[in-house]
Amino acid sequence: MGALHEEVQGRVERLELPFNEAGIDPYGVSKERLVQAGVALGALYRHYFKIQCTGIEHIPARGRAMLVANHSGGYALDAGMLAAACFLELDPPRLAHGMAEKFLARVPFLSDWANRIGQLTGLPQHARRLLEDERLLMVFPEGVRGTAKLYRERYSLVRFGTGFVRLAMETKTPIVPTAILGSGEAVPTVANVRWLGRLIGAPYMPITPYLLAVPLPVRMEFRFGAPIEVNGSGQETDEEVERVVSTIKDRIWDLMESGRKEYKAL
Amino acid sequence: MKVLVTGVSGKLGQLLAKVLVAAKHEVIGVDRRPWPLAPEGVEMHEVDLRKRPAEAVVRSRRPDAMVHMATVAHLQGKQAARHRMSLGATKAAIDYCNRYDVRHAVFVGRHTYYGASPDSPLYHNEDEPPMASDDFPELADLVAADLFAGSALWRHPQINTTVLRLCYTLGPSRHGTLAEYLKGPKVPTVMGFDPLYQFIHESDAAHAIAACLQHGLRGVFNVAGPSPLPLSTIIKETGRERVSLPEPLFAFMLGKFGLPRLAPGAVNHIKFPVVVDTTTFRQATGFKHRFDEYETLAAFREQELVSKSDAGIGEPKY
Secondary structure: HHHHHHHHHHHHHOOOOOOOOOOOOOOOOOHHHHHHHHHHHHHHHHHHHEEEOHHHHHHHOOOOOEEEOOOOOOOHHHHHHHHHHHHOOOOOOOOEEEEEHHHHHOOHHHHHHHHOOOOOOOHHHHHHHHHHHHEEEOOOOOOOHHHHHHHHOOOOOOOOHHHHHHHHHEEEEEEEEEEOOOOHOOOOEEEHHHHHHHHOOOEEEEEOOOOOOOOOOOEEEEEEEEOOOOOOOOOOOHHHHHHHHHHHHHHHHHHHHHHHHOOOOO | OOEEEEEEOOOOHHHHHHHHOOOOOOEEEEOOOOOOOOOOOOOOOOOOOOOHHHHHHHHOOOOOOEOOOOOOOOOOOOOHHHHHHHHHHHHHHHHHHHOOOOOOOEEEHHHHOOOOOOOOOOOEEEOOOHHHHHHHHHHHHHHHHHHHHHHHHOOOOOEEEEEEOOOEOOOOOOOOOOHOOOOOEEEEOOOOOOOOEOOHHHHHHHHHHHHHHHOOEEEEEEEEOOEEEEHHHHHHHOOOEEEEEOOOHHHHHOOOOOOOOOOOOHHHHHHOOOOOOOOHHHHHHHHHHHHHHHHHHHHHHHOOOOOHHHOOOOOOOO
């Protein structure tokens, strides 16, 4: 653990973010919390899920970019691990900002933790501002529809939102198609219980065969494709935007399919 | 320039008057409250802005510009009375400017106009609607005054109207909304929440308002100082003790056990951030704050930097 702690500390120092003297950036990201979260997520990343990345060189080293990925596994475990990949595998390391579900902002402690490590509420204003500040954004266009996939549906893609493509056009942001393998195996959801979720203000609570949605120690894998430049002004009709969305969806699907041939959960 | 400042006896009003006098402006102060130690160069009128004697001052003195600060009220006193006072005073200010050819009117409002809620974004732009009256009814009069002042832009296009949404001020005067909240040795927060807070040194705030006059600014502008800090950091840096209360207990505990009394609607502003984007203002005026976040907090805590602001070291040029 000592070596990981040291490495994480070094990586936090090398993040190219405008921290103030107390180690807080203009979005409230805190160096201290990044180290704590980096150690926890890093241990899971390296030793629990033993994550492997293919094509990580496709993530730009600097400047605005969107990682657009499939979503599954009950909750945003895949997002946390994807952020860990950007932090641990890239050189210099990058902080990937996620767009958290809105209910999270109301949950004590969780919202505070998420905010301090750059995971802001999923609002279009936040996404735009982060990109204009040349940050790296994680986008899961399936949203909660994605995390709500059951185990047997884990390698399907449900309807994609379209806002991210319009935003990419307006802000001239390259899109890195990303496939996540193993997240559905890690949290094998058999049912989503709405009333349990409502207790903490969440849309649902995932239930596994062993009841609690604690992730299993399966192997996970990330596959990144070549960046896609989307041309346009953002003023296009819904149909035109939909066409771009479906090409990106196809790219992610191809990455998932090619990965599945080689992927073994255990 | 001849500048009439309403609400001049308030802490920020006094600071602004001194900045204007130092910049060789003629200052006419209007306030119901006295300012016994008003410096030379400030012509003080102890009148109610909404009453005839105040109008007589404007009529006879014919100022070039008016800075209206008489709505910056603390959240004490009766809601209805505050509402009447804030809006009545704003209406009077606009009417006098229109009637007596005042060329520039600056309305100093609050950034809390935007409101604090779980789904409000960090860094509000000026084009966003006011959400404060919804979750913080005690702020309704300030929101109404802001919008009403903004309407002068189209109702009286000949007046250069500036509406400022100024973030919390902090400094040696230990005066203002945030200062009141941080006053005691114990500062109550809501357990599990630690929002970003934006503040500006009161001296920088006065200079920012003066910069509006200098640049003949027109429109609505957010004004803030350094980058925001988490509330917990602010409490720590000001040498206070943070008392985290579970939300159901929060309202009950206020005003007891040495904790300050707060308006009931304030809870959301202690759970969620109100952070504004000031790019437009900074581009239009070239304004730069002189006190960074830690100097500002230190000034509030120790008053040791008073001399720096009053001695005019590093006085900015506009």
